[in-house]
Amino acid sequence: MNLPATHRAVPPRLPVDPPKRDLAEIDAPDGTADQLVRVATAQVVLLDHALLTHDLPALSDQALGVAALDPIAAREAWMLEQAGLVSLTQAAQTEVNTPIAAIGAPRPAWRPPRYGRAAVLRAEGPGDEHLLLDLKGVGRGAGHVPARAHHSSGLCSLREALREVLMEAIIAAILARAAPDLWTVPAYAVLDLGFDALTHRGEQLPAAMLVRRAHARDQDEPVLPWRGSTGERIRLEIELLLRAYGLTSSNAGSRHHLQANADGPRIAYVDGPFEPVDRRIRAEVEAALDGSDAATCDGINIQLARLDRQAGVRARLVDFGHYEVRRRFDRALVSMACDAPHRWGACLVWRDLPQPNPILAAPLAHWAREEAAALGSLSRASSDPTTLWADAAARAFRAGEMSGKDIADAIAQAAGEIA
Numbered sequence: 505m506n507l508p509a510t511h512r513a514v515p516p517r518l519p520v521d522p523p524k525r526d527l528a529e530i531d532a533p534d535g536t537a538d539q540l541v542r543v544a545t546a547q548v549v550l551l552d553h554a555l556l557t558h559d560l561p562a563l564s565d566q567a568l569g570v571a572a573l574d575p576i577a578a579r580e581a582w583m584l585e586q587a588g589l590v591s592l593t594q595a596a597q598t599e600v601n602t603p604i605a606a607i608g609a610p611r612p613a614w615r616p617p618r619y620g621r622a623a624v625l626r627a628e629g630p631g632d633e634h635l636l637l638d639l640k641g642v643g644r645g646a647g648h649v650p651a652r653a654h655h656s657s658g659l660c661s662l663r664e665a666l667r668e669v670l671m672e673a674i675i676a677a678i679l680a681r682a683a684p685d686l687w688t689v690p691a692y693a694v695l696d697l698g699f700d701a702l703t704h705r706g707e708q709l710p711a712a713m714l715v716r717r718a719h720a721r722d723q724d725e726p727v728l729p730w731r732g733s734t735g736e737r738i739r740l741e742i743e744l745l746l747r748a749y750g751l752t753s754s755n756a757g758s759r760h761h762l763q764a765n766a767d768g769p770r771i772a773y774v775d776g777p778f779e780p781v782d783r784r785i786r787a788e789v790e791a792a793l794d795g796s797d798a799a800t801c802d803g804i805n806i807q808l809a810r811l812d813r814q815a816g817v818r819a820r821l822v823d824f825g826h827y828e829v830r831r832r833f834d835r836a837l838v839s840m841a842c843d844a845p846h847r848w849g850a851c852l853v854w855r856d857l858p859q860p861n862p863i864l865a866a867p868l869a870h871w872a873r874e875e876a877a878a879l880g881s882l883s884r885a886s887s888d889p890t891t892l893w894a895d896a897a898a899r900a901f902r903a904g905e906m907s908g909k910d911i912a913d914a915i916a917q918a919a920g921e922i923a
Contacts, residue, residue, distance in 0.1 A: 519687065521814045523559040524636045524718040530812075531720050532616030538623055539592045539610040540644045541701040545623050545698025546588030546713070548580045549850050549901055549908050550660070550669060556583075556692050559717070562630040571583065571630075583693050587637055587715045590697070591658070593650065594643025598649040600657040601711060615645050616721060621658045624718055636718035636811055641665065641711065648793075659701040662712035662898035663908040664825055666911065667890050668846075671716070671824040673915050674868065677922035678749050679821075686742065689809050689822040691716045696902060709895075710902045714785045719809040719822060724732040727807075731841035731849050740850060741790045747858060749870060749922070750829050750865035752795035754802035757826065760838060760848065762789055762799045769793060771846050773803075782845035791853050792836035798850040803847070828888060829871040833857050867921035 524530065536922055556579060557564040564583060565575040591613075595606040613623040622640040629635060641660025644650045652660045671692055676688040695713040722735075729735030743753055756774075763770045763778060769789045770778040779788045793799050809820040834854055841849035873888040886892075897914070900906035 505626040507545070517676070517687070518555065518558045519690070520817060522814060524720075525626075526632055527614050527624065527626065528736060529720065529730050530614070530616055530718065532614070532637070535614050535619070538613045538615050540589040540613045540623065540625065540639075541592055541595055541610050541641060542585070542608040542712060543588050543590055543595075543608040543699070544605040544607045546584050547698065548693060549666070549696050549712070550691075550694040550912055551580060551583055551810075551908075552690065552692055553579060554870050555690055555717070559692075560629045560633055560635045563724050567630070569669045582629070583715065584695065586625070586658060587639055587693065587713055588695055588697065589625070589639065589642060589713070591643035591645060593646055593648065593773040594658050597650055600652055600702050601659060602702070602708075604697075604699050613639070613642070613677070618721070618727070620655065621660065623875070638716040638718045639706060640714040640716060641697075642713065650722050652702060654704055657703070659703060660714055661701050661703075661709040661801050662694070662696055663709055663891065665712040665714040666897055667894035668823075668825040669694055670890060670894065671827045673919040675746065675751065675821065675824060675827065678751070679745065681922060682748075683742075683745060685816050685818045687817060687820045688822050688824070689717055689719050696898075703892065710898050712898075716822075719820065720812065721814040722808070722810040728840050728842035728847060729849075731839075731844040735808065736839050736841055736849050739804050740801070742819070742821070743804045743837070743839070745856060746827075747833060747869070748861045748864050750831065750860040751827055752830055752833065753805040754828055754837075755805070755826050755828050757834075758803035758805040758840070760801040760803060760846065762793050762801065764793050764797050770846075773847060779846075780915050783846075785848045785851075788848070788851045792851060794853065794855075799836065801838045801851070802833070803840045804836050805840075829868050829890065830860070831865075831869065831872045832859060848919055865917075867898040871918075 535901045563579050568575040568578050590612055595604045613625045615623045623642045625637050625639055627637045672688050679686045691714055693715040697711040697713055699711050700708045700920035701711040758837050761772045769781045771781045774779040792801055805826055807823045810852045836854050837847040837857060841845040873891045897906060897911050
Protein backbone atom coordinates (compact mmCIF):
# COMPACT_ATOMS: atom_id res chain seq x y z
CA MET A 505 0.00 0.00 0.00
CA ASN A 506 1.52 3.31 -1.07
CA LEU A 507 0.82 5.71 1.79
CA PRO A 508 2.17 9.14 2.74
CA ALA A 509 4.66 8.96 5.58
CA THR A 510 2.21 10.40 8.08
CA HIS A 511 -0.87 8.46 7.02
CA ARG A 512 -2.47 5.97 9.40
CA ALA A 513 -2.02 2.69 7.54
CA VAL A 514 -5.27 1.01 8.68
CA PRO A 515 -8.19 3.45 8.41
CA PRO A 516 -10.22 3.52 11.64
CA ARG A 517 -13.98 3.73 11.74
CA LEU A 518 -14.86 7.31 10.92
CA PRO A 519 -17.01 8.90 13.63
CA VAL A 520 -20.77 8.96 13.13
CA ASP A 521 -21.17 12.17 15.12
CA PRO A 522 -20.31 15.55 13.57
CA PRO A 523 -17.16 17.31 14.75
CA LYS A 524 -17.38 20.22 17.15
CA ARG A 525 -16.74 23.57 15.55
CA ASP A 526 -17.64 26.13 18.22
CA LEU A 527 -16.67 26.50 21.87
CA ALA A 528 -20.32 26.54 22.93
CA GLU A 529 -20.45 22.84 21.98
CA ILE A 530 -17.84 22.06 24.64
CA ASP A 531 -20.27 23.49 27.21
CA ALA A 532 -17.64 24.35 29.81
CA PRO A 533 -18.62 27.78 31.15
CA ASP A 534 -16.35 27.39 34.19
CA GLY A 535 -13.28 27.14 32.00
CA THR A 536 -10.63 29.81 31.56
CA ALA A 537 -9.22 31.70 28.60
CA ASP A 538 -5.57 31.37 27.67
CA GLN A 539 -3.06 32.50 25.06
CA LEU A 540 -0.99 30.13 22.92
CA VAL A 541 2.01 30.82 20.72
CA ARG A 542 3.49 28.95 17.76
CA VAL A 543 6.54 26.70 18.23
CA ALA A 544 9.01 27.16 15.38
CA THR A 545 10.59 23.72 15.75
CA ALA A 546 7.41 21.60 15.59
CA GLN A 547 7.12 18.83 13.00
CA VAL A 548 4.49 16.22 12.16
CA VAL A 549 5.06 12.66 13.37
CA LEU A 550 1.62 11.16 12.63
CA LEU A 551 -1.38 12.64 10.85
CA ASP A 552 -4.70 10.87 10.31
CA HIS A 553 -5.57 12.27 6.89
CA ALA A 554 -8.82 10.30 6.64
CA LEU A 555 -10.17 11.65 9.94
CA LEU A 556 -9.04 15.22 9.27
CA THR A 557 -10.59 15.41 5.80
CA HIS A 558 -13.76 13.75 7.11
CA ASP A 559 -14.11 16.53 9.68
CA LEU A 560 -12.75 19.37 7.55
CA PRO A 561 -13.70 18.78 3.89
CA ALA A 562 -11.91 21.96 2.80
CA LEU A 563 -8.67 19.99 3.32
CA SER A 564 -9.73 17.05 1.15
CA ASP A 565 -7.67 15.99 -1.85
CA GLN A 566 -10.38 17.27 -4.17
CA ALA A 567 -10.70 20.67 -2.53
CA LEU A 568 -6.94 21.23 -2.32
CA GLY A 569 -6.41 19.92 -5.84
CA VAL A 570 -8.60 22.67 -7.19
CA ALA A 571 -6.21 25.14 -5.59
CA ALA A 572 -3.23 23.31 -7.18
CA LEU A 573 -1.85 22.35 -3.75
CA ASP A 574 -0.20 19.09 -2.78
CA PRO A 575 -2.85 17.66 -0.40
CA ILE A 576 -0.49 15.83 1.93
CA ALA A 577 1.94 18.72 2.33
CA ALA A 578 -0.94 21.20 2.68
CA ARG A 579 -2.59 19.22 5.48
CA GLU A 580 0.70 18.82 7.34
CA ALA A 581 1.42 22.55 7.04
CA TRP A 582 -2.10 23.37 8.24
CA MET A 583 -1.75 21.09 11.26
CA LEU A 584 1.58 22.63 12.25
CA GLU A 585 0.18 26.13 11.90
CA GLN A 586 -2.95 25.39 13.90
CA ALA A 587 -1.69 22.94 16.55
CA GLY A 588 2.08 23.38 16.93
CA LEU A 589 1.54 25.67 19.92
CA VAL A 590 2.34 26.11 23.60
CA SER A 591 1.02 28.50 26.21
CA LEU A 592 2.74 31.80 26.82
CA THR A 593 3.36 30.65 30.40
CA GLN A 594 5.18 27.56 29.18
CA ALA A 595 7.26 29.42 26.62
CA ALA A 596 8.42 31.95 29.20
CA GLN A 597 10.36 29.51 31.41
CA THR A 598 13.02 26.79 31.25
CA GLU A 599 12.43 25.04 34.58
CA VAL A 600 10.57 22.07 33.07
CA ASN A 601 11.77 22.21 29.47
CA THR A 602 14.66 23.28 27.30
CA PRO A 603 14.23 26.70 25.62
CA ILE A 604 11.19 27.03 23.36
CA ALA A 605 11.52 28.90 20.06
CA ALA A 606 8.21 30.79 20.03
CA ILE A 607 7.15 32.77 16.96
CA GLY A 608 4.18 34.81 15.84
CA ALA A 609 1.35 36.52 17.67
CA PRO A 610 -0.49 34.82 20.55
CA ARG A 611 -3.73 33.01 19.75
CA PRO A 612 -6.76 32.59 22.03
CA ALA A 613 -7.66 29.17 23.45
CA TRP A 614 -10.02 27.80 26.11
CA ARG A 615 -9.28 25.51 29.04
CA PRO A 616 -12.31 23.59 30.32
CA PRO A 617 -12.27 22.48 33.99
CA ARG A 618 -9.64 19.83 34.82
CA TYR A 619 -7.70 20.58 31.60
CA GLY A 620 -4.38 20.98 33.39
CA ARG A 621 -2.13 20.55 30.34
CA ALA A 622 -4.67 20.69 27.52
CA ALA A 623 -6.69 23.38 25.81
CA VAL A 624 -9.33 23.68 23.12
CA LEU A 625 -8.59 25.85 20.10
CA ARG A 626 -10.79 27.00 17.23
CA ALA A 627 -8.69 26.21 14.19
CA GLU A 628 -9.35 28.11 10.98
CA GLY A 629 -9.54 26.04 7.83
CA PRO A 630 -9.46 27.10 4.20
CA GLY A 631 -12.33 29.33 3.21
CA ASP A 632 -14.92 29.77 5.93
CA GLU A 633 -14.52 26.33 7.53
CA HIS A 634 -13.26 25.90 11.06
CA LEU A 635 -12.80 23.05 13.53
CA LEU A 636 -12.19 22.68 17.26
CA LEU A 637 -8.95 20.93 18.19
CA ASP A 638 -8.17 19.46 21.61
CA LEU A 639 -4.47 20.04 22.28
CA LYS A 640 -2.86 17.83 24.95
CA GLY A 641 0.60 18.96 26.02
CA VAL A 642 0.08 22.66 25.38
CA GLY A 643 1.61 23.69 28.72
CA ARG A 644 0.37 25.28 31.93
CA GLY A 645 -2.16 28.07 31.80
CA ALA A 646 -1.88 31.65 32.94
CA GLY A 647 -1.47 31.91 36.72
CA HIS A 648 0.00 28.40 37.06
CA VAL A 649 3.69 27.74 37.53
CA PRO A 650 5.13 24.75 35.65
CA ALA A 651 6.93 22.37 38.01
CA ARG A 652 8.79 19.08 37.73
CA ALA A 653 6.31 17.31 40.00
CA HIS A 654 4.10 14.54 38.61
CA HIS A 655 1.42 15.96 36.25
CA SER A 656 2.61 19.51 36.92
CA SER A 657 4.93 20.31 34.02
CA GLY A 658 2.11 21.03 31.57
CA LEU A 659 3.84 18.99 28.88
CA CYS A 660 3.33 15.70 27.09
CA SER A 661 6.36 13.68 26.01
CA LEU A 662 6.55 12.15 22.56
CA ARG A 663 6.88 8.77 24.28
CA GLU A 664 3.61 9.36 26.08
CA ALA A 665 1.79 10.61 22.97
CA LEU A 666 2.89 7.66 20.84
CA ARG A 667 1.93 5.18 23.53
CA GLU A 668 -1.50 6.80 23.85
CA VAL A 669 -2.09 6.61 20.09
CA LEU A 670 -1.00 2.97 20.11
CA MET A 671 -3.40 2.06 22.92
CA GLU A 672 -6.26 4.03 21.36
CA ALA A 673 -5.76 2.21 18.06
CA ILE A 674 -5.80 -1.19 19.78
CA ILE A 675 -8.88 -0.37 21.87
CA ALA A 676 -10.68 1.10 18.85
CA ALA A 677 -10.03 -2.13 16.96
CA ILE A 678 -11.41 -4.21 19.84
CA LEU A 679 -14.56 -2.10 20.06
CA ALA A 680 -15.11 -2.16 16.30
CA ARG A 681 -14.93 -5.94 16.40
CA ALA A 682 -16.74 -6.79 19.64
CA ALA A 683 -18.87 -3.77 20.64
CA PRO A 684 -19.59 -1.51 17.64
CA ASP A 685 -21.81 0.81 19.71
CA LEU A 686 -18.76 1.79 21.79
CA TRP A 687 -16.24 4.25 20.34
CA THR A 688 -12.98 5.96 21.16
CA VAL A 689 -12.23 9.67 20.83
CA PRO A 690 -9.53 9.61 18.13
CA ALA A 691 -6.47 11.75 17.56
CA TYR A 692 -5.86 13.82 14.46
CA ALA A 693 -2.11 14.02 14.89
CA VAL A 694 1.02 13.72 16.98
CA LEU A 695 3.56 16.52 16.67
CA ASP A 696 7.17 16.56 17.82
CA LEU A 697 7.54 20.06 19.28
CA GLY A 698 11.32 20.04 18.86
CA PHE A 699 12.30 20.92 22.44
CA ASP A 700 12.71 18.58 25.44
CA ALA A 701 10.62 18.09 28.57
CA LEU A 702 12.52 17.80 31.85
CA THR A 703 10.81 15.35 34.20
CA HIS A 704 10.71 14.89 37.96
CA ARG A 705 12.67 11.64 37.46
CA GLY A 706 15.56 13.51 35.87
CA GLU A 707 14.75 12.46 32.30
CA GLN A 708 15.06 14.67 29.25
CA LEU A 709 12.39 13.58 26.76
CA PRO A 710 11.25 14.91 23.37
CA ALA A 711 8.16 17.07 23.98
CA ALA A 712 5.05 16.45 21.89
CA MET A 713 1.54 17.61 21.13
CA LEU A 714 -1.33 15.12 20.96
CA VAL A 715 -4.03 16.68 18.77
CA ARG A 716 -7.37 15.07 19.58
CA ARG A 717 -10.88 15.39 18.24
CA ALA A 718 -12.62 17.95 20.43
CA HIS A 719 -15.18 16.51 22.83
CA ALA A 720 -17.24 17.56 25.82
CA ARG A 721 -16.62 16.26 29.32
CA ASP A 722 -19.53 15.64 31.67
CA GLN A 723 -19.89 18.69 33.91
CA ASP A 724 -22.60 17.06 36.06
CA GLU A 725 -20.52 13.98 36.90
CA PRO A 726 -17.15 14.20 38.64
CA VAL A 727 -14.16 12.29 37.30
CA LEU A 728 -15.64 9.11 38.80
CA PRO A 729 -19.24 8.00 38.10
CA TRP A 730 -22.07 7.97 40.63
CA ARG A 731 -22.63 4.68 42.43
CA GLY A 732 -25.22 2.51 40.70
CA SER A 733 -25.38 4.82 37.68
CA THR A 734 -25.34 3.92 34.01
CA GLY A 735 -21.84 5.39 33.93
CA GLU A 736 -20.60 2.93 36.56
CA ARG A 737 -22.24 -0.03 34.87
CA ILE A 738 -20.93 0.74 31.38
CA ARG A 739 -17.39 1.23 32.70
CA LEU A 740 -17.55 -2.20 34.31
CA GLU A 741 -18.87 -3.68 31.06
CA ILE A 742 -16.05 -2.10 29.05
CA GLU A 743 -13.37 -3.21 31.52
CA LEU A 744 -14.56 -6.81 31.39
CA LEU A 745 -14.67 -6.74 27.59
CA LEU A 746 -11.12 -5.38 27.36
CA ARG A 747 -9.90 -7.97 29.85
CA ALA A 748 -10.93 -10.72 27.46
CA TYR A 749 -8.18 -9.32 25.20
CA GLY A 750 -5.71 -8.92 28.09
CA LEU A 751 -6.19 -5.16 28.50
CA THR A 752 -7.05 -3.26 31.66
CA SER A 753 -7.64 0.37 32.60
CA SER A 754 -6.23 -0.25 36.07
CA ASN A 755 -2.66 0.41 37.07
CA ALA A 756 -0.76 1.48 40.17
CA GLY A 757 -2.52 4.87 40.11
CA SER A 758 -6.02 3.45 40.71
CA ARG A 759 -5.73 0.74 43.35
CA HIS A 760 -7.07 0.09 46.83
CA HIS A 761 -4.77 -1.50 49.41
CA LEU A 762 -6.37 -3.57 52.17
CA GLN A 763 -5.13 -4.73 55.58
CA ALA A 764 -6.67 -7.18 58.04
CA ASN A 765 -6.56 -6.01 61.66
CA ALA A 766 -7.88 -7.31 64.96
CA ASP A 767 -10.25 -4.35 65.22
CA GLY A 768 -11.46 -4.66 61.62
CA PRO A 769 -10.06 -4.21 58.09
CA ARG A 770 -8.38 -1.02 56.98
CA ILE A 771 -8.18 0.51 53.52
CA ALA A 772 -5.97 2.98 51.64
CA TYR A 773 -6.34 4.38 48.13
CA VAL A 774 -3.12 4.43 46.07
CA ASP A 775 -0.49 5.89 48.45
CA GLY A 776 -2.92 7.52 50.90
CA PRO A 777 -3.15 6.67 54.62
CA PHE A 778 -4.90 3.55 55.87
CA GLU A 779 -8.23 4.13 57.61
CA PRO A 780 -10.97 1.94 59.08
CA VAL A 781 -13.28 0.45 56.44
CA ASP A 782 -16.78 1.93 56.33
CA ARG A 783 -19.28 -0.60 57.65
CA ARG A 784 -21.30 -0.36 54.41
CA ILE A 785 -18.57 -2.09 52.40
CA ARG A 786 -16.92 -4.14 55.15
CA ALA A 787 -18.29 -7.48 53.89
CA GLU A 788 -16.98 -6.82 50.37
CA VAL A 789 -13.57 -5.77 51.66
CA GLU A 790 -13.33 -8.90 53.78
CA ALA A 791 -14.27 -10.99 50.73
CA ALA A 792 -11.50 -9.28 48.76
CA LEU A 793 -9.01 -10.03 51.57
CA ASP A 794 -10.12 -13.69 51.39
CA GLY A 795 -8.53 -14.54 54.74
CA SER A 796 -5.14 -12.98 53.94
CA ASP A 797 -3.39 -10.28 55.95
CA ALA A 798 -3.23 -7.87 53.03
CA ALA A 799 -4.49 -7.49 49.47
CA THR A 800 -4.54 -5.01 46.60
CA CYS A 801 -7.59 -4.37 44.41
CA ASP A 802 -7.68 -3.02 40.86
CA GLY A 803 -9.82 0.08 40.38
CA ILE A 804 -11.50 0.69 37.02
CA ASN A 805 -10.13 3.87 35.43
CA ILE A 806 -12.14 4.19 32.23
CA GLN A 807 -12.73 7.81 31.26
CA LEU A 808 -15.66 8.72 29.03
CA ALA A 809 -16.51 11.78 26.99
CA ARG A 810 -19.95 13.22 27.56
CA LEU A 811 -22.38 11.45 25.29
CA ASP A 812 -24.09 13.62 22.69
CA ARG A 813 -26.86 11.19 21.82
CA GLN A 814 -26.28 9.53 18.47
CA ALA A 815 -28.00 6.48 17.04
CA GLY A 816 -25.95 3.39 17.74
CA VAL A 817 -23.46 5.06 20.12
CA ARG A 818 -23.55 4.20 23.83
CA ALA A 819 -20.24 5.65 25.00
CA ARG A 820 -16.98 7.21 23.83
CA LEU A 821 -13.74 6.43 25.62
CA VAL A 822 -11.10 9.13 26.03
CA ASP A 823 -7.56 9.14 27.49
CA PHE A 824 -5.59 5.95 26.88
CA GLY A 825 -2.17 6.52 28.39
CA HIS A 826 -2.83 4.50 31.55
CA TYR A 827 -4.09 1.25 29.95
CA GLU A 828 -1.84 -1.80 30.26
CA VAL A 829 -1.73 -5.33 28.87
CA ARG A 830 -1.70 -8.29 31.28
CA ARG A 831 -1.40 -12.04 30.84
CA ARG A 832 -3.52 -12.73 33.93
CA PHE A 833 -5.66 -10.86 36.48
CA ASP A 834 -5.18 -11.83 40.11
CA ARG A 835 -6.68 -8.94 42.06
CA ALA A 836 -10.24 -8.14 43.04
CA LEU A 837 -11.79 -5.58 40.68
CA VAL A 838 -13.57 -2.47 41.99
CA SER A 839 -15.69 -0.12 39.86
CA MET A 840 -14.92 3.12 41.66
CA ALA A 841 -17.70 5.62 42.39
CA CYS A 842 -17.48 9.25 43.50
CA ASP A 843 -20.22 9.02 46.15
CA ALA A 844 -19.29 5.62 47.60
CA PRO A 845 -17.27 5.16 50.82
CA HIS A 846 -13.56 5.01 49.96
CA ARG A 847 -14.56 5.36 46.26
CA TRP A 848 -15.57 1.68 46.47
CA GLY A 849 -18.37 0.78 44.05
CA ALA A 850 -19.28 -2.64 42.73
CA CYS A 851 -16.66 -5.30 43.48
CA LEU A 852 -15.75 -8.60 41.85
CA VAL A 853 -13.42 -10.73 43.96
CA TRP A 854 -10.55 -12.41 42.20
CA ARG A 855 -12.22 -15.84 42.14
CA ASP A 856 -15.03 -14.42 39.96
CA LEU A 857 -12.82 -12.62 37.46
CA PRO A 858 -12.76 -13.76 33.85
CA GLN A 859 -9.25 -14.23 32.50
CA PRO A 860 -7.95 -13.23 29.04
CA ASN A 861 -9.29 -15.44 26.29
CA PRO A 862 -6.25 -17.29 24.89
CA ILE A 863 -7.32 -16.70 21.29
CA LEU A 864 -8.41 -13.05 21.66
CA ALA A 865 -5.44 -12.09 23.82
CA ALA A 866 -2.77 -13.77 21.71
CA PRO A 867 -2.07 -10.74 19.42
CA LEU A 868 -1.37 -8.52 22.46
CA ALA A 869 0.62 -11.00 24.55
CA HIS A 870 3.98 -9.48 23.55
CA TRP A 871 2.82 -6.11 24.94
CA ALA A 872 2.07 -7.56 28.40
CA ARG A 873 3.73 -5.94 31.38
CA GLU A 874 5.06 -8.32 33.98
CA GLU A 875 4.23 -7.52 37.58
CA ALA A 876 6.20 -10.28 39.25
CA ALA A 877 7.75 -9.52 42.62
CA ALA A 878 11.15 -9.65 40.92
CA LEU A 879 10.39 -6.34 39.26
CA GLY A 880 10.50 -4.63 42.63
CA SER A 881 10.10 -0.88 42.27
CA LEU A 882 10.82 -0.67 38.54
CA SER A 883 8.80 2.07 36.86
CA ARG A 884 6.49 1.46 33.93
CA ALA A 885 9.03 3.21 31.71
CA SER A 886 11.46 0.36 32.33
CA SER A 887 9.09 -2.62 32.60
CA ASP A 888 6.22 -2.07 30.16
CA PRO A 889 6.75 -3.17 26.53
CA THR A 890 4.41 -0.54 25.07
CA THR A 891 6.26 2.23 26.91
CA LEU A 892 9.63 0.84 25.88
CA TRP A 893 8.49 0.75 22.24
CA ALA A 894 7.11 4.28 22.40
CA ASP A 895 10.30 5.59 24.04
CA ALA A 896 12.51 3.98 21.40
CA ALA A 897 10.27 5.26 18.60
CA ALA A 898 10.25 8.80 20.03
CA ARG A 899 14.01 8.95 20.35
CA ALA A 900 14.56 7.40 16.92
CA PHE A 901 12.19 9.89 15.27
CA ARG A 902 13.89 12.84 16.95
CA ALA A 903 17.28 11.51 15.82
CA GLY A 904 16.06 11.07 12.25
CA GLU A 905 16.49 7.28 12.45
CA MET A 906 12.77 6.40 12.17
CA SER A 907 10.11 7.93 9.97
CA GLY A 908 6.51 8.75 10.71
CA LYS A 909 5.51 5.99 8.31
CA ASP A 910 7.56 3.46 10.29
CA ILE A 911 5.71 4.45 13.45
CA ALA A 912 2.32 4.47 11.73
CA ASP A 913 2.98 1.02 10.28
CA ALA A 914 3.87 -0.40 13.71
CA ILE A 915 0.67 1.01 15.24
CA ALA A 916 -1.42 -0.20 12.32
CA GLN A 917 0.04 -3.68 12.64
CA ALA A 918 -0.79 -3.83 16.35
CA ALA A 919 -4.37 -2.73 15.71
CA GLY A 920 -4.73 -4.85 12.58
CA GLU A 921 -3.95 -8.05 14.46
CA ILE A 922 -7.16 -7.53 16.48
CA ALA A 923 -9.45 -7.48 13.43
